[in-house]
Amino acid sequence: MNLFDLFSDYTLRTVALGAGVLGIVSGALGSYAVLRKQALLGDAVSHAALPGIAIAFMLTGSKAPLVLVLGAAIAGWLATLLMISIVKTTRLKDDSVLGLLLSVFFGFGLVLLTFIQRTPNAAKAGLDKFLFGQAATLLASDVITMSVLGLIVLAFVALLWKEFKLLSFDSAFGASLGFRMRFLDVALTTLIVVAIVVGLQTVGVVLMSAMFVAPASAARQWTDRLVGMIALAGLFGAIAGVSGAVISSSTSNLPTGPTIVLCVSALVIVSLLFAPNRGLVWNWARRQRNKRQLRIDSVLGDLYTLSQQHSDPQHAHSISVLRAMNAGRGGVQRSLDEMRRLGWVHQVNSHEYVLTPVGRAAAEKKIVKREA
Amino acid sequence: MSTLQIEIQLIAVVVAAACALPGVFLVLRRMSLMSDAISHAILLGIVLAFFVTEDLSSPLLIFGAAAIGVLTVTLVELIARTGLVKEDAAIGLVFPVLFSIGVILISKFAGNVHLDTDAVLLGELAFAPFDRFVVFGMDIGPRALYLMSGILVLNLLFIVIFYKELKLATFDVGLAAALGFVPVVIHYVLMGLVSITAVGAFDVVGSILVVALMIAPPATAYLLTDRLSRLIGLSVLIGALSAITGYWLARALDASIAGAMATMAGVIFGLVYLLAPDRGLIAIARRRRRQRWEFAQTMLAIHLFNHEGTLEAAHESRIEHMGEHMRWQWPFTQRVVHYAEQRGLLRNDSGLLSLTDAGRQLAQQTIVA
16 A cells, blocks of 8 residues: 555545545534534534434435435534524523433434334444445545535635634624624534534544544644634644545555544644644643753852852852752752853863853843843 | 333333433533543443453443543543643543544454444344343343343432532532542542443443433423432433333334434423423513513503603603503503503503502602612
8 A cells, every 4th residue: 555546546535535525624614613612513413413314315215415415414403503592591501402412313313214224223224334434435426525515615614704703702792793693603503514414424423523623623732823723624634534544445444434533633632742832742841941941040040159259250169069059959960061061161070160251141141131 | 011011111211210310410510421422432441341351241341331431531631621622622532532442443353243333332222131131040031121220229329328429519519629528539430320321221222322311301300490309300200201102102113212212302301391380481481471561561650650740641641652652563552551451550541541559659669679
């Protein structure tokens, strides 16, 4: 399996493209959901879409992807509207209502599906396709449908960029400016539903939530600007999608959906650890650097004080004196080694050090800065 | 009803009750979606435990699942605590990873074994009675019944013994900590119970519907009462009701029992959402309407009061002027005056309105307040 196969193997190309499209769209729309603290909306809508698919099939008798997608979208949209109105009219909180709706809708979908199949065993109802996605059996036509829908969704996002930005961050302000926030809320929700439904075929219900939340969460670590976050989320989603598809096709018995999820989760972990300013490891390293600097400054200051108080400025001082002055903070030897490297001190013998003129100048500069 | 039918319904009711108990606290503590996360993540626990025991009916599976459930919660809190992602996003990040690992492990290493991810997620109640519990050679009933009853008793014991601590830790964490209860421990024990319940129930209703039984009945009951004890009792009752009606619905349609139970739980919620006294939609709408009339009447009384005994009184107190002044439509004006008359707030002498003592009192009280 090499990169060339990506272009020559039809199935791999199709799956990778489909996964890539999924990644971009769900990453971009997921950013809005994550920002509005509706991260699990993806999970809820994916589960709620099931009865929509069943009803669409029951009404039209057709299993054409577009028909099923439409059914899924309507059901998902209904569930979201119900969620918003139940939260607004009762004292139930978002999470309970989401959990309620997703499980009830899904259960209802199950009833419909088993009713259709006339068998009490839901497992036989071809449900695995919906639960886990059928990435490996994506057709070029499916990918084209996904891409067209995805493009429409992204076009709307670009068109309503300012409005959605207001909606996500300060909807009261937006309302005061005259924008119709309720309408925009519904519009954004609709786009999110479409984005989710588009991806359902590829990774399935359970994992769609990851594709929604993970790229956006990863992207958030790298930037504070909305446009950057959305672009990065789309990029991460695409990378995860394509690599997941490639990796799973190169190994036997590795289902595509879960592989994609693991790829995007790896991106999340890397982002959480190493992103500048927010990354955990990055911050740890910065804290260590700061601690190091503080210790050096402290020893430098001590040497300077000693040389001021001593009649002979060229007198070398023993490291044990410095350690005593350090009040147990440790790291004196290391600080001295670093300062020697910088040319600030000169080691006279195995345990005595003296400030060089360069070091003296550095110390004085720090004192001036401190007193400024 | 045949024994089989009775057994199935019994199992269903026990499952519903066992789920409703921890579910109450999940809903109250805003952790409902953790049940969704846990019920997906335990697949990994089951797989790992299966690799160790090679036995699908081993009790080790329950412990493996419970451990993974607690692990899920721990990871979510760890991630949320870094401050880099919010709590709901953290949930959405953790469980798909665990679930995916579980699915991949199954595909790669357990492909031949009947450890269907379908079975884990969906379950099938209709087949539960066929797995019997044989003790000393005697068949004393379906295994699922004993398992779930045990879990039910466990949950019940926990809630009864630690009722005060749970109540305090749920509603006032600070006070609980200050008093020496350890809310964190209670939290993790609760999550452990949720995991155990989810595992026990997955065979019967599947993980996704465990969520329905954990969240829907308590959410419904939350619209009906303010008291914790009643909340718990009502949740169990509603859960049991959903179970039984769900069973009969499934029989009528020849469909998935678990799905039907979830659907009925939803239907009951819908009914309560509409009809609940005080909190239901209908009650709210009626209250609003009543308040609208009362407000209009009060405004009318105040208006009359303000113009009483003044020069314009004859003009201002005419019923035709009211609509113009208050910007009311004519039919509305008529009805407001009619209601006010019925309430004894004013008298209507062919279009000229005058306040009664009661009306004057109402106007004065409202202005002062």
